[in-house]
Structures are given as C-alpha cells and as structure tokens.
C-alpha cells in the first residue's frame with residue numbers, strides 16, 4: 001500500500017514569524033495541518049495513475065518548515081530597472097530571497113510587483129482575498145504543502161485599464177533540496193499583460209524538488225498571456241499547479257513548454273467564469289532519456305458563451321514517458337459554450353511510452369465540443385524523403401520533430417513562439 | 431562530350447518484405463543521356479527507383495550499382511543523395527510544420543557549400559521558383575501540405591533544380607499534370623537536368639517524351655526490362671499498348 005498516514009510522525013508547525021501578518025500565519029498553519037491529515041495520493045486516483053506521489057515528497061520537512069522567505073534587501077530591490085525587452089523582472093535567489101523590479105514606466109500606474117511576503121502586509125486586502133483561492137490546501141496534498149511552506153513568493157497586481165506592453169519575466173531557480181514557489185497575479189478590468197514564468201537551472205542536489213503554485217485572476221475584458229517554461233536540469237523533480245480564473249469577455253492565453261526535469265508533474269487549468277470568456281491553452285513537451293512527464297490540462301466552463309481551445313503536443317525519444325490527461329467540464333447552466341481539445345504524441349523510437357486520455361464532463365447539452373488524441377511513431381517514409389535530399393538521420397529527425405510541433409507553436413503569441421523554438425534548439429543540441 | 435558511365439546497374443534484384451519485385455535489372459547510362467523506363471502499374475519501376483535511392487523497405491538482394499564510378503549500395507540514403515543521386519517521388523510526402531524553404535535550406539546546408547552557397551540560397555530559390563512558375567507564397571507553406579498533385583510534382587522538380595544531382599530518377603513526374611503543367615515541368619526538367627549527368631524518366635505515357643526526347647527507352651514487365659530501344663519504342667508502345675508487347679515478349683521468352 002502506498003498510503004501513508006502522516007499524523008503519526010507529524011511535526012508541529014513553527015511559530016509566527018515577525019514579518020508575516022497573523023492571517024497569513026494562520027493560513028499557513030491550517031494548510032500544514034491539512035497537509036498532515038491528507039493521505040498521499042494513491043495510484044487509483046486518476047490524476048496519480050502515472051506518477052508515484054512518494055517521489056514528490058520532501059524528506060527534510062523539519063528543515064523545510066523553518067525556511068521563511070527573507071524580506072528582500074531594499075537597496076537591491078529599488079535599484080533602477082532599465083531592461084529594454086521586459087516591463088519587469090522577478091527572480092528568487094538561492095537563499096530564498098525574492099526580488100521584483102518593475103520598469104519606471106509603471107511607477108505611478110498603481111501596478112504592484114513585489115515579493116509575496118511583503119505584499120501580504122503592504123497589500124493585505126488584495127492578497128488576503130485571493131491567496132489560496134484557486135490553488136489552496138483543499139486542492140490536494142502537494143498544494144496544501146505549498147501554501148503551508150512556500151519559501152519564495154511573488155505578487156503582481158495590475159489595476160484596471162493598464163496595458164503592460166512588454167512582458168514581465170520571472171526566473172525561478174530551484175535552490176537547495178526543496179524550493180517551494182508561489183505566485184499570485186491579479187489583473188484588473190480591461191488590462192493587458194504578458195507574463196513569462198521560466199523555471200530553469202541546475203538543481204544543485206540530485207533530485208532537488210521544485211514545487212510551484214500559480215494563481216491568476218483576470219478582470220473583465222482583460223487580455224492576459226501566461227507562458228510557463230519548465231527547463232530545469234534533468235536531475236530535478238518539478239511539480240507545478242497553475243490555475244487561472246477569467247472573467248467576462250476576458251481573453252486568456254496560457255502557453256507551456258516542458259523540456260526539463262527528471263519527473264515533471266504539471267497541472268494547468270483555466271476556469272471560464274464570465275460570459276464570453278475565451279481561454280486558449282497551447283503547449284508542447286519534448287522529452288528524452290528517462291524523463292517522465294505527467295501533464296494535466298483543464299478547462300472548466302462555469303459561464304455561458306465561453307470558448308476554450310487546447311492544443312497540446314508531445315514528442316518523446318529514448319526511454320521517455322508521458323501521460324496527458326485533459327479535462328473539459330461544462331456546467332449545466334453554462335449555455336452555448338465551445339470547448340475543443342486535441343493532444344498528439346509522436347514517438348521517435350521504440351523506447352518511449354505515451355498515454356493520452358481526454359476526459360469530458362459535459363453537464364449542459366447546448367455545447368459544441370470536440371476532442372482528439374493520437375499516439376504514433378515517426379513516419380519512416382517522411383524520414384526517407386528528407387534523407388533522400390541529403391539530410392542526415394539525426395537532422396532529419398530534428399526537422400520532423402520541429403515540424404510536428406510547429407503548427408502548435410505557431411498558435412503561441414509570437415514572442416513566446418520564438419522563445420520556445422530556441423528552447424527546443426538548445427535541447428536538441430544537447 | 432565524353433562518354434563516361436554515370437550510372438551502371440548490373441543484375442539488380444529487389445525484395446519487399448521477402449518478396450522479389452525486381453528480378454534482375456541491368457541498365458547503363460552515359461553522361462548526357464536521358465533514358466525512359468516504361469511499364470504498366472505494378473511492374474516494379476518505383477521499387478527499382480526507391481531501392482536505388484536507399485529506401486530501407488526495398489532491399490537489394492543482389493547485383494551492383496555504381497554512380498559515376500562509385501559503389502552506391504554501401505551508402506545510406508543520405509550519402510546517396512550527397513553522392514549526386516536524386517529521386518523525384520511518384521507520391522511526394524507531406525511534411526506538416528516544415529516549410530518548403532526550410533526543407534530546401536536543410537538539403538542545401540547538408541551539401542556544405544557543395545553546389546549552391548547557402549548565402550545565395552534565396553536568389554537561386556527565387557530563380558527556380560520562377561522557372562517552374564511556382565508562386566512565391568509556396569516558399570512559406572508547409573511542404574506538400576494541401577498541394578495539388580501537379581503542385582507536388584513541380585515541387586519535386588524545384589528540388590532537383592536546387593540540388594543539381596548527377597543522376598535524377600523522376601518517377602512519374604508527368605502523372606497528374608494537365609497539359610500546361612506538363613509543359614512547365616518538362617521545360618523545368620530540360621532546363622535544370624544535369625547536362626553532363628543522366629536522367630531516368632519513369633512514366634507510362636508517351637506524352638512526356640514528346641517534350642523530352644529520350645536517348646533510350648526500356649520497357650519493364652514484372653520486374654524485368656524486357657525490351658530496350660530508341661525513342662521510337664515509346665511510340666510503338668503507345669500505338670500497340672502494353673498488352674501487345676506483353677504477348678510478344680511472353681512468346682519470345684515462353685518458347
């Protein structure tokens with residue numbers, strides 16, 4: 001049996017830190033209790049059929065519990081920001097100190113971008129209202145752990161009617177055996193934002209774990225693009241849960257590219273919570289060696305006339321494994337929705353394994369819905385066609401791989417597509 | 431023009447999944463020559479062509495093939511192309527996500543300055559597109575994705591024109607073309623076929639040969655070349671049909 005009852009060797013939560021407000025401490029403590037009470041997800045639970053939850057469990061909880069994000073060094077935080085390509089830049093240091101810098105263009109705009117701990121005091125009303133609402137302790141064991149123990153956090157607030165033209169870029173580096181990231185984004189009505197959330201770096205310890213929770217709330221008629229790249233080194237274990245809730249007439253594009261980690265469990269989803277909301281979820285995974293990808297996508301329609309589309313492609317080689325589960329749920333009173341999803345998997349040799357499972361929970365009968373899933377080997381005739389033009393085997397495989405992914409990458413916002421192609425090129429060289 | 435042998439095929443046998451399809455074919459092509467191989471559907475023309483180009487499903491079980499004096503059969507498909515062999519596919523593949531321009535750029539790059547300099551790529555590419563009356567917009571379309579039969583065949587000739595092989599085997603490049611397209615393709619072949627190399631036109635119609643006069647015509651039946659002659663053989667065949675020829679041949683062989 002895989003179930004472990006944590007209570008018997010549970011650890012008492014730490015005392016309140018002088019930097020954290022009481023409400024935050026209470027949420028953390030409550031989450032901690034929840035974490036301890038929850039059993040480890042068992043393989044019979046469909047979202048855990050492909051990954052052993054034990055592999056994601058920290059083995060140094062006693063140390064982990066003591067790590068509280070340090071408040072950023074103000075001098076460094078306030079230093080001028082002059083990057084031409086980005087409107088803002090956020091990152092975490094290996095000592096769990098988190099920094100956020102915003103272009104001077106937004107100084108008087110009301111945009112708030114700072115570490116989550118500071119925000120929990122200085123922007124208490126917004127943070128308190130949203131934190132843990134989409135990815136809270138009720139979500140699951142590892143989400144409860146995140147809310148209890150996050151040791152690096154960022155907060156971004158964009159008020160109504162603000163257009164942030166250039167992307168804001170976050171760089172998440174795992175440090176030490178466990179990095180627990182938390183991101184909260186709240187975007188107002190009619191505002192525009194592109195956010196690049198980039199997980200990269202060498203994990204210093206073998207099997208270093210990175211657990212990240214991302215919550216995004218968008219206002220009416222807002223336009224938000226979120227890009228999640230997971231390119232951690234192949235010794236890392238990565239767990240990411242991301243949820244967005246989008247409002248009336250809002251447009252949300254969520255894009256992901258997963259190429260890193262030894263084990264990568266990724267759960268991304270959007271709740272279409274306002275009439276006319278539109279969510280596009282496009283992503284790719286390219287795995288090799290012994291990499292393991294367990295990806296779950298979700299579109300949940302709670303409002304009428306909402307539109308969702310998922311296009312997710314996977315390419316695997318060597319002995320890599322992937323499972324893609326994709327849920328579309330349309331509530332009974334969400335009328336005239338459109339929901340589409342497709343997941344395609346290409347296997348470059350005999351070794352890899354891929355599963356693709358679409359799940360539909362359509363409670364309303366006025367709906368337009370389609371889904372498709374394929375798993376297939378490389379077309380030998382296609383390979384021969386390229387080779388007959390003088391291209392060598394390896395290059396031909398790369399061309400076919402990129403070609404396979406390209407129609408999906410083309411749907412990404414242009415700048416994110418470019419980044420993805422660069423990532424793939426780097427991975428293919430290695 | 432010196433009469434060196436560009437292609438020399440000696441008693442080649444080809445099997446597909448253990449079944450013999452080509453049953454001993456010999457063929458010599460001198461530089462500057464154009465040969466036609468004609469024959470009914472299923473006679474083994476494409477199998478021979480694919481085997482020569484190195485398709486892994488077509489196994490050459492015996493015989494020898496030399497391209498410009500070099501043994502071809504110990505080379506991979508890639509190496510055969512780099513050595514100067516070109517196969518124009520009867521059924522060109524669709525490669526979604528790979529644009530025509532990128533596909534060709536990869537092929538040119540593989541030649542590493544041997545042939546067109548990658549720096550001149552755009553210029554030559556445009557020139558050849560014009561020659562084959564292919565619209566510029568095709569450059570950024572995915573290779574053969576949604577192309578008509580005729581467009582695919584033009585694309586094959588475009589590739590030949592860019593890669594400048596020593597020997598081109600054009601497998602039914604004429605089929606599926608209307609008369610205007612046939613003219614354009616034939617003209618493209620004439621303009622860009624290797625002048626001191628060789629061309630094999632695989633076809634079952636005479637009409638292509640009205641535009642490209644072959645030096646030799648070979649008739650293939652059931653995996654064998656049963657008759658070889660000059661350009662007039664194609665006309666004879668057109669008049670009498672394959673059936674007449676088949677009975678003729680089986681009588682000769684049968685007795």
Ligand SMILES: Nc1ncnc2c1ncn2[C@@H]1O[C@H](COP(=O)(O)OP(=O)(O)O)[C@@H](O)[C@H]1O
Pocket residue numbers: 446451469470471472473474475476477478487
């Ligand atoms: N890939 C293949 N797999 C199985 N049989 C094949 C394959 N290609 C060709 N054949 C068979 O080989 C014979 C010759 O076919 P082919 O070479 O295509 O003839 P042609 O080009 O002269 O029409 C046919 O009987 C055909 O069915």
Ligand SMILES: [Mg+2]
Pocket residue numbers: 475476477520601602
């Ligand atoms: Mg044929």
